[in-house]
Amino acid sequence: MIRKLLLLNGIAILFAVYHHSIYWAITAINFWGHRFVSNATPQSLFSPNLFSIFLRITDQIAGVAVPAFLFVSGFLYGFSLNHQSIRQSYRFLQKRIIYLLIPYIIWSSITVVFRLMEGDSYSLTKLARVFLLGEADGPFYYVPLIIQLILLSPFLFRAVKEFPLVAVGIGFLLQFLSGITWYFKILNVSLPQSLNFLNLFKGGYLLSHLLWFIAGLSLFIYREKITSFLKNHRWWILFLIAFFVIFGQIEFQLLINASGNDWINSQSSLITKWLYSLLLLAYVIMGKNIFLSSNIEVLGANSYGIYLSHVIVIEICARLIYHVLPFLLGQTVILLGILVFMGITIPLLMMHLSRKFPIKPIYSYLWG
Amino acid sequence: METQMIINNFILNELAKGRKKTINNDEDLLAEGIIDSLGILQLVAFIEEKFNFTVPDEDVVIENFMSVNALSSYLDQKLAAKH
Numbered sequence: 001m002i003r004k005l006l007l008l009n010g011i012a013i014l015f016a017v018y019h020h021s022i023y024w025a026i027t028a029i030n031f032w033g034h035r036f037v038s039n040a041t042p043q044s045l046f047s048p049n050l051f052s053i054f055l056r057i058t059d060q061i062a063g064v065a066v067p068a069f070l071f072v073s074g075f076l077y078g079f080s081l082n083h084q085s086i087r088q089s090y091r092f093l094q095k096r097i098i099y100l101l102i103p104y105i106i107w108s109s110i111t112v113v114f115r116l117m118e119g120d121s122y123s124l125t126k127l128a129r130v131f132l133l134g135e136a137d138g139p140f141y142y143v144p145l146i147i148q149l150i151l152l153s154p155f156l157f158r159a160v161k162e163f164p165l166v167a168v169g170i171g172f173l174l175q176f177l178s179g180i181t182w183y184f185k186i187l188n189v190s191l192p193q194s195l196n197f198l199n200l201f202k203g204g205y206l207l208s209h210l211l212w213f214i215a216g217l218s219l220f221i222y223r224e225k226i227t228s229f230l231k232n233h234r235w236w237i238l239f240l241i242a243f244f245v246i247f248g249q250i251e252f253q254l255l256i257n258a259s260g261n262d263w264i265n266s267q268s269s270l271i272t273k274w275l276y277s278l279l280l281l282a283y284v285i286m287g288k289n290i291f292l293s294s295n296i297e298v299l300g301a302n303s304y305g306i307y308l309s310h311v312i313v314i315e316i317c318a319r320l321i322y323h324v325l326p327f328l329l330g331q332t333v334i335l336l337g338i339l340v341f342m343g344i345t346i347p348l349l350m351m352h353l354s355r356k357f358p359i360k361p362i363y364s365y366l367w368g
Numbered sequence: 369m370e371t372q373m374i375i376n377n378f379i380l381n382e383l384a385k386g387r388k389k390t391i392n393n394d395e396d397l398l399a400e401g402i403i404d405s406l407g408i409l410q411l412v413a414f415i416e417e418k419f420n421f422t423v424p425d426e427d428v429v430i431e432n433f434m435s436v437n438a439l440s441s442y443l444d445q446k447l448a449a450k451h
Contacts, residue, residue: 095400099404
């Protein structure tokens with residue numbers, strides 16, 4: 001189980017890079033058509049077909065990346081806090097937060113500078129949101145989220161140890177309530193008077209993501225019981241995964257039709273969130289031998305550095321392709337392959353070089 | 369002694385990532401921030417490959433991974449039982 005978590009972290013970072021590469025593949029298809037087809041107009045190349053369904057399903061599944069990071073973190077914080085004195089626990093948590101926070105501030109600043117060069121402007125409020133809420137770019141929300149969970153972890157650890165079912169139940173309920181508000185938002189409908197209390201659960205990521213951290217903590221504490229329960233129900237889990245993948249696609253299409261959007265980030269849908277929970281449960285009882293597992297473990301070990309830097313790397317690559325090799329923009333599979341490859345290897349190369357040069361003492365402040 | 373050195377070198381070169389120049393074998397690896405929680409997973413992977421034995425899940429407890437000394441005595445014990 002333990003090594004499978006390193007592998008899961010590696011799979012998660014691959015999925016995260018893929019998920020963010022899809023954004024550029026969709027941009028290329030929808031808005032950059034004029035670079036590879038002479039008479040293309042915006043969106044003329046985008047229509048529901050087998051390939052776009054493939055993109056949707058893989059994007060939906062790849063969104064399991066952050067839940068997987070939280071699940072692994074929950075397990076590891078369970079390990080780190082078990083049998084530790086409160087003083088030792090907080091000392092450890094304090095160090096962890098420092099090595100998460102400083103690279104996050106550095107990479108958020110790099111992203112802000114990059115955006116300024118592109119012509120964006122930042123008010124003081126916007127800058128505060130960048131650093132406090134992780135709004136430098138899409139994936140940065142993860143860092144304030146994990147820091148909140150780390151701060152809560154001593155309390156959560158005790159809660160899961162004493163009242164495991166209540167803790168999981170509360171995590172599930174909070175996710176459900178915050179998930180409902182997303183449907184109103186995506187459909188641009190105000191909450192009815194009777195559901196006004198749901199505004200308490202709107203916004204922020206803590207309530208919608210807490211369940212996966214609690215699930216990781218629970219797995220650490222009740223490993224044997226959980227594993228044997230899951231093994232006894234494996235066919236149900238597989239059936240539900242298939243059901244939620246299909247139902248998720250139907251929901252995606254219904255929401256697109258009802259909202260008038262071209263694309264919806266389905267990660268926030270309740271169906272998809274339940275799918276992620278089921279995928280994580282299935283992973284717990286899966287065999288550990290997968291193709292290239294030792295290479296993927298290397299990615300897992302370096303996941304934080306890749307996570308912080310891959311977005312900007314992917315964007316630079318996509319824009320370079322737009323200017324230098326525009327014919328690739330129409331070859332979505334090749335484009336995605338290039339972006340994923342670059343999004344992984346360039347951060348790894350930068351991390352490798354940071355270890356070789358005299359800046360090694362500050363490596364942890366750059367990459368975590 | 370040799371196990372201690374192997375573990376110490378691996379932690380210093382691969383996991384400490386420049387946070388420390390030397391590691392005292394008694395130092396608390398987690399509380400001192402020498403390794404992070406992901407480092408525990410890397411340590412398990414390293415041990416399994418270097419010493420060619422599978423670390424059982426129930427042995428992955430803070431007591432065995434607290435310091436270089438704790439880990440090497442756990443390993444010495446396991447390796448002696450294996451031979």
